[in-house]
Amino acid sequence: MISLTSPVRTAAHSWPAGAKLAALCVATVVLFSVQKIGWHLAFMTATALLYALPGRVFFRSGMVRLWGLWPFVALIFVWHVITHDIATGAAICFRMVTAVGLANLVTMTTRLSDMMDVVRVLLSPLNRFGLQSHRIELAMALVIRFTPVLALKGQALVAAWRARSPKRPGWRIIIPFAVLAIDDAEHVAEALRARGGVSR
Structure with a gap:
């Protein structure tokens, strides 16, 4: 949603x-x-x-x-x-x-960047206690960005199942959906590493 x-x-x-x-x-x-x-x-x-x-x-x-x-x-x-x-x-x-x-x-x-600016301001006082707020900002941005992407991929899996079988997909698409999510996570991790990671 x-x-x-x-x-x-x-x-x-x-x-x-x-x-x-x-x-x-x-x-x-x-x-x-x-x-x-x-x-x-x-x-x-x-x-x-x-x-x-x-x-x-x-x-x-x-x-x-x-x-x-x-x-x-x-x-x-x-x-x-x-x-x-x-x-x-x-x-x-x-x-x-x-x-x-x-x-x-x-x-x-x-815009996602505007929301992250607000989060940065709210979390900045916690940096004094050793909390790396930029990691939380990145995690929140990834959740907001990829939730609708994963939802669309789940809908595509359901549509593909229904095109090939009269049975309801149910739990049968859990494993391929998990594989898709892990694959996306690996691609994002590789992209972050290629750009220097999340450390400052």
């Missing part, structure tokens, strides 16, 4: 990354402090409107990235139906979709 920067230019692209990340933190705190389902429905509707404001292309791109949430939403809601607590299940589902949607909205309108 963590996406790359959207090619569709919006007004939010010019906003400071620190302000957007701070607003995301505040919004997340509010989401988890509110319990009434009506409020969560309103928050989710407002998030959908934020996706719709930049236009159809931006909205469709954002919704495609959020579609991966549906198995988790379905599992949580079914469990609460079984336990006869539908209201709580719906509130949790609305909260999860809204929180991930807002986080995805931030990454779609913020």
Whole structure:
């Protein structure tokens, strides 16, 4: 669900990354402090409107990235139906979709380098205690950058399986997916070594 920067230019692209990340933190705190389902429905509707404001292309791109949430939403809601607590299940589902949607909205309108600049400022005081903050910055950048890449490769594996077999892929694609992830990790490690590594 963590996406790359959207090619569709919006007004939010010019906003400071620190302000957007701070607003995301505040919004997340509010989401988890509110319990009434009506409020969560309103928050989710407002998030959908934020996706719709930049236009159809931006909205469709954002919704495609959020579609991966549906198995988790379905599992949580079914469990609460079984336990006869539908209201709580719906509130949790609305909260999860809204929180991930807002986080995805931030990454779609913020360059990775700008977010890493914010992380660098926040972690810089820890350098006094021997923590090498640049390693954490690199790790976070790699996670944000390669999460959507691995998700796309997983979807390609599923599509390839379905083209060759009527059976559902299920656990059968775990091993080839792991091999792809390890292969990508090796290529990235080689590229980092070729550029001098991560030490300063």
